Amino acid sequence: MAIQTRRSDDGRTLTIKIDGRFDFSTHQSFRDAYEHGDQKVSDYVIDMSDTTYLDSSALGMLLLLRDYAGGDAANIRIENCNSDVRRILTISNFEQLFSIR
């Protein structure tokens, strides 16, 4: 399971890219990906272009990130989901909490 992070040039946007299955085994590395960032980060992008699968604990991890990033004030985009991933996000109605493209 690979998680890569990238900071934008101005340091305000943190992109977290998840390869393969996004499930409980990713828990620690996903947390590490955003918790060690500094205070400047205001926007988060979750890049799912290479994410093959998402389970309910991954949904929980997204909620943890949202909480960390300010709850209702969080600015998190979920991008490039394949249809399976998209379906799971839709069933859970996560578009009400995240901006999903």
Place this chain on the structure above:
Amino acid sequence: MEEALVEHGALCVLIADDSDSDRMILKTLVTRQGHDVIVATDGFEAVEQFRAHRPQIVLLDVMMPRMDGMEAARQIKALAGETLVPIIFLTSLSDADALARCLESGGDDFLSKPYNRVIIEAKINAFNRMRLMHRTLTQQRDLIHARNRQLLNEQEVAKRVFDNVAHTGCLDASNIRYHASPQSIFNGDILFACPRPSGGMHILIGDFTGHGLPAAIGAMPVAEIFYGMTSKGFSCEDVLREINQKLKRILSVGMFCCAVFIDADFHLNHVRVWNGGLPDGYLIRRDGRRIALPSAHLPLGVVSPERFAAEVVHLRTEPGDTLLIATDGVLEAENEYGEMFGEGRLRQVLDNVDNGLEAFDALMAGVGTFTGTQRVQDDLTLLSLVMVASEQLTDLTNGLPQSALHGPVSWQCSYEVSDKTLGHFNPLPLLLHICMEVPGLRRRSGEVYTLLSELYTNALEHGILKLSSAWKNSPEGFGQYYAERERRLAEVDGHCIRFSLRHTATPTGGELRLSCADTGDGFDHQIWHPVGERSGAGPDSPDGVRYAGRGLALLRRLCESLEFVGQGNEVEVVYRWDFSEPRAQG
């Protein structure tokens, strides 16, 4: 024991050799390295010495009188059991076959004569490391075994407690079928069903994030709230809101419960369904047509009470229509190639059934065939609910304990709900609670609740909100009716509904007089005909079954009398009960 000593380097080493000189040389070399040495002059003695002293490492000559090294090795390994006791053969043999036989008999390595001090030291150290590693692994394995046993015991206890909290349901009702693993609670799955005082039932099927105890913990309060509020007569929206706010408060962020809530009404034959995060449920009509019930909400426990949406889908049903709800364990059931069952296969199975009654078996068989027989789907929960006419459900008991205590017999009270409170407060549980203080009425809670709820619905929906029950004659109108109800309810103001309750004793039981008045315009009750009585079907009902207006007909059947007062905006009913057994409902 002596293990502390061992960690610091001093080992107890057994040396068995029938040659006095070889034995002396080796003993001297090993002793100089700081180890304690015990000796034996043949294999037989070596086994005896091992039994007496339990040395950590054994050096065995191959050829010895009475018992050779290979037999001694076999016996020592057998005595050592699980403990790793490295055995090193001392040999001048160079024949490969003979050396191989030494290892087959249980030896771990050779040391060739004549001895080299450096090699001896290195081998003893290497085998000591291996021995310690083996010991650590064994200890850890035993610890894991013990912990696992403890965990299973704890789960067993937790499950018993949980079963006590959740057992009172009506999952055994004749129109419910379900599959749930006995340990499903530790997969995070929940399935509850509870009769409503009015005769219908509430069903909650859900799936918590995660596995094990963390997933099971949330199920306890959900069961308490679900059963407690449902049997007190709270609406499905009220129960959902309460569960959501409770879970939001107690669960850690990232834990939540995907769920479907079903409110089935067998009198009026309709269902109301809330889906937050579970896969599409289906309403399968008698003729096999099906309506998907997709998730429309966030799961329970995610958002704060202010943002929580409890809107339900209303569906009109007929006896024989079936609801089929599954947790995502069904879609995620894997076959031996790691493929998931998926929505496509689920729809295929449903395409091939002729009616809803077959759907449950067909789906279970479909998943079983797909996954192979080896695992009986541990973490999937599947439920089917067949809609029936209420007369068919006489086996539903509300499980409320009967009290032998004397309660109030002669009393009266009035209760008025007004203005915006009408839009968000349901007074029925409170009123039912007051009536249930009368022991004789407690056994008839279903009928009493029906009286209260039909009077209230009539006053609110027709009297104040001015909704036309004629809308409910068509499936589209049915949905429109409830949408409009929500809209008008949100805007309601300047109105009130007043309940007056009066209970008196009679020689054989008691009499409950209920009146319900609203501030609406009333209606011309002179022309009102209850369904199925007097003139039968009205002109607006070609099929002879008028859907709406059933509420008042039901009241008339349950009560001694029903009267409209004033312009029809007040209804008074008289309900009598006696000490004999309550009649079957319906």
